[in-house]
Amino acid sequence: MAMGYAYGQLERAMRSAASTTDGAARARAQAKAGRWREVLSGMADGTLRIGSRTPVAGTPAWVTLEVAHGGFATGRYLAEVPLDPAEAALPADGPGTTDRERLNLWYLTDDGLATLRAALATESYRIEVPEDAALPVVAWLLDHGHPEAALDLVAELRPLLHRLRLAPLPGATPRPAGSLVRLSTVGEVQASLRATGTKPAMAAMLETLRVWHPLFDRLVALWCDTVDGDLPRLTEGGPVSGGWPCREWPADWAGRRARWLADYATASARHTASTAHTHPKSNFARLHHALLACEHDSTALTGRDVGWIRRALANTVTKHGAPGSEARAALRAVQASVAARPTYPELAAVLAERLDRYPAEGGLPQLEPVVEDAPPHLVAKVTRALEAPIEELVAREVITSGDVLATVLPQITAQLLAANLEDDRLAALYAQAYAAFRRRRGLLLLDLEHQVRIEELPWIGALEPLREHRPDTNRAARHTLTQTVLLALGSFPQAILPNTLVRELGALAKQAGLPMPLVEEVAADIFTGTFTAKWHTAAELTSRVMAGTLYARYYDLPSWTEPARRPRWARGRRTADDFAAVCRARAVAERPRGGLGWVAENGTVLEQSQILTTQNLAVLVETLGLHARLRELAPELAGEAFAWVIRRLSQRTDNRHAAFQTVKNAAYAWRQAVFFLSFCDVPAQRAAVDRLGEQVARAGLEDRFGPAVAGLAQVVADGRFTGSGTTADGAGRRFLGWTTGTHWCLPTRTADAPRR
Structure with a gap:
């Protein structure tokens, strides 16, 4: 499976490179094709083990790897780079087999340590990959009475001193103040503006x-x-x-x-x-x-x-x-005025020049001096560098999804976690290292493996004994966690929380002293049929929180009155076999006969796991005490999620895969809507279903989607589905996304289209 996927990506990149006439696009496609060749070569000769958290032979898990789309490691170390001109200018002429090793060993001399201390004191350094923070931590430990920890850290780093950059590059990295964040730096926006081209x-x-x-x-x-x-x-x-x-x-x-x-x-x-x-x-x-x-x-x-x-x-x-006639002269005058107007690339160049007055590694404190008289398209590009509260960036549509939210949230989380370190210089270093760590791309993992955690980085692990959990920091983390959850639910009510955001929420929860069983979305094509124990814990909490609600009736939630069976250990992790068994049994009960294969069968099981855990919604609401706030927001959130479902299903396609993807995402959004609707009173639920029926009729979806509305209406009226997911009269159906056969919600021409 992995080999076939990689070959497909290589073929796609090569086709893109061959078909485009744009030089920059061709270069990007060729670079992508090169990465996939490295993946395939490593898989063929055994130097790459796709699915492992240590996919590169002889490489510790903490090394930052280049990762291609889908979580495939290419085998390249991101910290293995030639010396920068500023690095080459340092007097590193001592022992070592490579220029990199000689420089890393020089940093451990008196002069090198003095250079690191000076950088820490002035914060005049840039952490681009997490490894850049390693030797500055050594310098700090030596200066603050922790020589044993420093020596242990150097001993762990020693095997890779000849390959990895382990010290930061010179230059400042301005940080947004307080709760402000930015999506891009000024330099990144400038590069984007200068790359703006005129359409052919x-x-x-x-x-x-x-x-x-x-x-x-x-x-x-x-x-x-x-x-x-x-x-x-x-x-x-x-x-x-x-x-x-x-x-x-x-x-x-x-x-x-x-x-x-x-x-x-x-x-x-x-x-x-x-x-x-x-x-x-x-x-x-x-x-x-x-x-x-x-x-x-x-x-x-x-x-x-x-x-x-x-x-x-x-x-x-x-x-x-x-x-020379008046008619021809008038026409040419109009055309000349059109031709004299500045083009987008010309306007973009003006904006890029205006940005020169701001630090390239920082953000914009305000937009007005830069975007005056600029068209909306270019204003949107510049706004990516604006430093503002997350709520403002969502309102400005800079943050457009939970995934984008997850990319900016570490800017706040990093400061909260760094606040547990008493030394300001060390806290600043930790904050940059944390932000760089969150930029690492996740690996494709199998067999219940988990992504590398930040404390597994040796230099971060060496600082763990020095971290204090301060009450004020814990309170700030809880506040940030609560506000982020409400913002995500309020801004993107139709979408489940993406894994990147779940991981960041987990870091905030740990800092706040609020352990919670947050679960990730699992891809159907790598699911091995087993869940870890936290899925069972999340399902128990969901059953308790949602008992007696519309959600519990609609999805027929089990009560989990019996205690969980003693978990067994598999591949070093506790598993929840009873939870997995329930998911499989529920999936089989509603699974039609069909031949869409084992991926579809896995999908039906995974969808049941999401139903039983509400994919984190119940856990977050209960742990953070959001019941009252959600009751205020629920009618609007449910309405927005239902409206999104109708819009998505109204988009017609003859592509079989795209059609199934549409139904799957619509069912996920439907589940979110039913969850929100459960916090409304019965009259509000009935009104929401009536509006939903009107929307379905206006969209011309009554034949396809009427059964879903009828099924929800009967459950609101205290009805239930049968074991196969239909109402007793056969008019209503429970709406699920995954199926192993033809989905009843798909148009006939799409459902019957041949597989490609």
Whole structure:
């Protein structure tokens, strides 16, 4: 399976590289293809074990790896880089087998340690990968009476001193103050602005207006000057009226012809965006061709050629006016004003220049000085660097999903966790190291493996005995955790909390002293049929919190009155076999006969695990005491989630995989909506179902989705589903996303489409 996926990604990258005409896009695709070649090569020779938390042979789990899409390690160490110019300038001429080893060993000398101390004192350093913090921690430990811990840390790092950068690069990394965050740095936004390109169609239009139209007008004027009598025009019936070209030859005509041809040759070499003027049947091409054939008189032109010149002149004079006429001048004036307007790349360059006054590694304290008079598209790009509360960035649509929220939350979490360290310099180092650690891409893991935790980094582990859990920091962590959960639920009520955000919430919960069984979403194609013990704990809590609610009735939650069976140990972790058995039994009960394969079967089991745990919603509400607040928000959240379901199902597609993905995501959002609706009173629930029915009717989804609405309506009226997930009268159905057969919610043409 893994090998096939990697081959598919390589093929996709190679196709992209071969098909694009954009140089930058081709380079990105080629780099991606190179990474997938490394993955495949490592899998073939056994140096890579995909699915393990230590996938690279002979490499500790704490080393930061390059990870391709899907969690595939390429085998490359992100901290294994050539010396930076600033590093090469350091006097590292001592022992060592590589330049990197010589530099790392120099940092352990008196002069090197002094350099690290000075960087810590002034915070003039950048932690780009977590390894950059290792030797500064050694320096701090030696300076603060912990020589044994420092020596132990050096001993653990020693085998990789010749490969890894273990000290930071010079330069400051400004941190947002307090609870402010930013999505991107000023430097990243500048790079994005300067990479803004003009779309080919727009570039062709501007080139036509600025270059080819003026040349065409001069070409038309040349031939008009050879006309004897009135200029040719089209009559209403179609024939051409007026005089004939090539009858009069002004004295300066040959010189003007030569200059025009020279200007045309220069323009053709410099301007290649537009090709309309080269079309053989265009007026421009016909007149140009005739000009090439006619040196000084009409002897080289046939009667047919002259006829085409007359027709081309009639076409343009009739449509746009004669050269020098008011009509033609007015048209060209309008076109010139359009061509004179600054393009997006030009405006982007102006904004990038305005950003020069701000530190590249920092953010923007305010937008107004930078984005004045800028179009909304470019304002949105610059806003990514704005430092503001998370709530403001959500309102500005900078943070658009739970995944994006998870990328900025570490900026706050890092400061909260660092506050447990008494020394300010060490706290600043820890905060940067934490942020860098959260930028690590997760690995594809099998067999109940878990991602590397920050305390597994040797230099962070060496600091754990020095961390204090201060009451004020715990309170701040709880406040941040509560506000983040409410923000995520309020802003993205249709989406389950992504794994990246779940991990960050877990870090905040640990700091707040609120242990909670937060569970991750598991991919169906790597599920091994087993869950760890926290899934059972989360299901028990869910059963208790949701007892007697609409959610419990709709999904027929078990009570878990019997204590959990003694968990067994599998691969070093406690498993919840009874929970897994319940999930399988529930999945089989509602699973139709079909042949979609083992991935679909896994999906039905995993969906039951999400139902039984509410995928963290009940755990968060109960642990943080959000019942009252949720009752206030629930009607609106449920309505938004239901509306999202209808919008998503209204998007038609003939692609089988995309259609099943749509139904799966819609069912997840439906589950969220039912959860929120459970915190409403019965009249509010009935009103919500009535509005839902109206939305379904307006969207034309009654045939496909009416059974889901009918099933929910009966449960609101205190009804129940049968064991197979239908109502007693057969009109209503429980809406689930995964199935092993044809999904009843899919359009017939999609459901019956052949698999690709």
